Amino acid sequence: MLYIDQPNLQIYYNQVLNCTIHTWKGYFLEEEYRRAMSHCLDLISKTGARNLILNVQAAKYxxxxxxxxxxxxxxxxxxxxxxxxxxxxxxxxxxxxxxYYFYPFINDGLLVIRYFAWLEEAQDWISRKGL
Structure with missing residues (x-):
């Protein structure tokens, strides 16, 4: 489900991965960044996504x-x-x-944050059970 499709930003929900995917391209400014990151949170809330991919490979700053x-x-x-x-x-x-970075949730869960050099590797990790 495509949520935002702009020249420098695309945010969509991948139902198979239960994942919000947020891709930056080019330069971004402070207000654009805040608005986009807020939209990302909105989509996570609307879909109940359990996973997030933030792709900043093509971002310039x-x-x-x-x-x-x-x-x-x-x-x-x-x-x-x-x-x-x-x-x-x-x-x-x-x-x-x-x-690997681990953060405890407020609700006693665990958020695992991991960095990747390729989107496909990130999607593969998201698709696997466990860490």
């Missing part, structure tokens, strides 16, 4: 301007959902050395 908003507003709201897996797709040069 010189520095991350929204760290505080993401940490203080968006991520706590994300933690209130029933999300279980969160895949972040970045350029291979941006992969962190530690690839």
């Amino acid at each position: 010189e520095y991350w301007v929204e760290d505080s908003w993401t940490a203080d507003m968006w991520f706590p709201a994300l933690m209130q959902t029933d999300l279980q897996k969160f895949a972040i797709v970045v350029n291979e040069s941006q992969l962190p050395s530690s690839n």
Whole structure:
């Protein structure tokens, strides 16, 4: 189900993966970023998605301007959902050395965050049971 389709942003829900997929292309500005990330949360709530893929491979930015908003507003709201897996797709040069991050949910669940260099790898991980 396509939710947003714009030149620099696509957000859709993949029913088979029970996953919201959020793909950035090109440059993005502060207000665009906040609005898109809020739309992402809305779609997770509407669909009951248990998985999220954030694909920023084709995004262009010189520095991350929204760290505080993401940490203080968006991520706590994300933690209130029933999300279980969160895949972040970045350029291979941006992969962190530690690839798994675990965050406890407010409702005593667990959110697993993992980085990938390819969208297909992220989708494969989302499709598998377990971590």
